[in-house]
Amino acid sequence: xxxxxxxxxxxxxxxxxxxxxxxxxxxxxxxxxxxxxxxxxxxxxxxxxxxxxxxxxxxxxxxxxxxxxxxxxxxxxxxxxxxxxxxxxxxxxxxxxxxxxxxxxxxxxxxxxxxxxxxxxxxxxxxxxxxxxxxxxxxxxxxxxxxxxxxxxxxxxxxxxxxxxxxxxxxxxxxxxxxxxxxxxxxxxxxxxxxxxxxxxxxxxxxxxxxxxxxxxxxxx
Ligand code: SAH
Numbered sequence: 001x002x003x004x005x006x007x008x009x010x011x012x013x014x015x016x017x018x019x020x021x022x023x024x025x026x027x028x029x030x031x032x033x034x035x036x037x038x039x040x041x042x043x044x045x046x047x048x049x050x051x052x053x054x055x056x057x058x059x060x061x062x063x064x065x066x067x068x069x070x071x072x073x074x075x076x077x078x079x080x081x082x083x084x085x086x087x088x089x090x091x092x093x094x095x096x097x098x099x100x101x102x103x104x105x106x107x108x109x110x111x112x113x114x115x116x117x118x119x120x121x122x123x124x125x126x127x128x129x130x131x132x133x134x135x136x137x138x139x140x141x142x143x144x145x146x147x148x149x150x151x152x153x154x155x156x157x158x159x160x161x162x163x164x165x166x167x168x169x170x171x172x173x174x175x176x177x178x179x180x181x182x183x184x185x186x187x188x189x190x191x192x193x194x195x196x197x198x199x200x201x202x203x204x205x206x207x208x209x210x211x212x213x214x215x216x217x218x219x220x221x
Pocket of ligand 1: 067068069070075094095096097098099100101102115116117118121142143144145160161213214215216217218
């Protein structure tokens with residue numbers, strides 16, 4: 001049975017979501033699979049009810065603990081950038097947050113390994129994804145700077161928090177031919193990059209300016 005959070009209310013209307021999808025298309029998102037996910041993932045379930053009326057606006061919104069749910073455009077762009085160079089089977093995500101990016105990506109890859117340093121957020125994301133019957137996600141409470149070596153290599157890695165430089169462990173855990181998408185740089189001067197790992201070197205391509213919360217160190221309850 002559906003709980004109240006899953007029931008149909010005005011702000012989740014097909015029309016509101018369609019408007020968001022259209023906006024992302026106008027901004028250049030072209031991958032059908034990604035647009036379908038933006039249309040079908042109920043973003044209002046990933047945030048506080050007090051903010052749910054704004055869930056289908058194309059903005060980042062607070063989720064507590066000084067963190068945010070990412071802007072839909074950025075989630076779409078990162079997902080598209082990860083997938084456009086080829087199929088991804090095993091993906092590693094650093095910064096689960098509320099789990100929205102995880103949910104958007106989940107059916108487009110075989111398995112996602114996701115790491116979050118704030119235990120309360122991880123617990124909440126786990127519950128939301130369970131409620132949505134998303135089952136191919138493995139969660140870990142840890143400092144994402146070290147990655148998740150036991151499950152490496154990954155053919156895709158996503159950072160949803162910005163380091164000053166990509167932690168070397170993450171490049172080590174990336175498969176040859178794999179892609180790593182990350183915002184890099186200090187507050188106010190971040191750039192989204194796609195790194196592609198070759199046999200002998202890592203290639204970097206800029207995908208434009210972005211604004212993410214910083215990648216921090218250590219754990220929080
Ligand atoms: N992916 C989320 C956005 C997350 S915001 C979405 O779809 O909306 C970034 C998240 O990264 C925050 O929850 C923050 O706690 C987490 N984070 C920051 N530094 C981290 C680290 N070193 N390891 C793991 N998670 C980290």
